[in-house]
Amino acid sequence: xxxxxxxxxxxxxxxxxxxxxxxxxxxxxxxxxxxxxxxxxxxxxxxxxxxxxxxxxxxxxxxxxxxxxxxxxxxxxxxxxxxxxxxxxxxxxxxxxxxxxxxxxxxxxxxxxxxxxxxxxxxxxxxxxxxxxxxxxxxxxxxxxxxxxxxxxxxxxxxxxxxxxxxxxxxxxxxxxxxxxxxxxxxxxxxxxxxxxxxxxxxxxxxxxxxx
Numbered sequence: 569x570x571x572x573x574x575x576x577x578x579x580x581x582x583x584x585x586x587x588x589x590x591x592x593x594x595x596x597x598x599x600x601x602x603x604x605x606x607x608x609x610x611x612x613x614x615x616x617x618x619x620x621x622x623x624x625x626x627x628x629x630x631x632x633x634x635x636x637x638x639x640x641x642x643x644x645x646x647x648x649x650x651x652x653x654x655x656x657x658x659x660x661x662x663x664x665x666x667x668x669x670x671x672x673x674x675x676x677x678x679x680x681x682x683x684x685x686x687x688x689x690x691x692x693x694x695x696x697x698x699x700x701x702x703x704x705x706x707x708x709x710x711x712x713x714x715x716x717x718x719x720x721x722x723x724x725x726x727x728x729x730x731x732x733x734x735x736x737x738x739x740x741x742x743x744x745x746x747x748x749x750x751x752x753x754x755x756x757x758x759x760x761x762x763x764x765x766x767x768x769x770x771x772x773x774x775x776x777x778x779x780x
Contacts (some may be wrong), residue, residue: 572701575661580695588671595664604663611665619670622646623664626654647679653688664691697774698735702746709739709765
């Protein structure tokens with residue numbers, strides 16, 4: 569698993585008009601090729617009457633799955649510009665479809681490349697970009713007498729609390745950046761004078777929105 573990478577936050581859509589042609593842009597996260605193909609198919613079905621439904625996706629830890637589709641536009645003028653925007657931004661696990669309704673004025677190869685590239689950029693902005701960083705779930709088991717103090721310390725230092733379990737003791741599951749688990753263990757032991765039991769319960773990604 570990658571320690572850190574960037575992808576789109578969520579589904580997004582937007583549009584622009586260039587020389588009377590209407591461009592509708594749809595962006596989504598896709599973590600498998602099947603998800604990307606399903607999304608593209610869904611947009612094509614929605615806009616079955618469009619002049620073109622051009623698309624591109626980048627998927628995989630090493631961007632090993634990439635595809636660009638001009639869908640009838642001159643070769644290299646639609647799908648490739650969309651793909652290049654995704655790659656230039658360093659975005660992973662993302663699919664973009666740009667639907668065009670022709671307005672009667674030809675844009676030429678250069679105009680098409682600029683239009684689809686601009687559409688892809690606007691599509692990423694509409695969806696939002698997040699940084700996904702791998703975190704470890706740290707299960708901190710403590711007596712009830714330490715609960716308030718430990719929780720306050722965690723929150724004051726910006727730790728995200730993923731879960732709290734109440735039994736004969738309290739288990740607070742906090743998220744620490746993968747590889748820095750020892751930092752949190754030391755802090756907890758200081759707060760509790762070594763009376764806490766700490767265990768790792770797997771890893772997960774935490775998303776942080778980025779300015780576009």
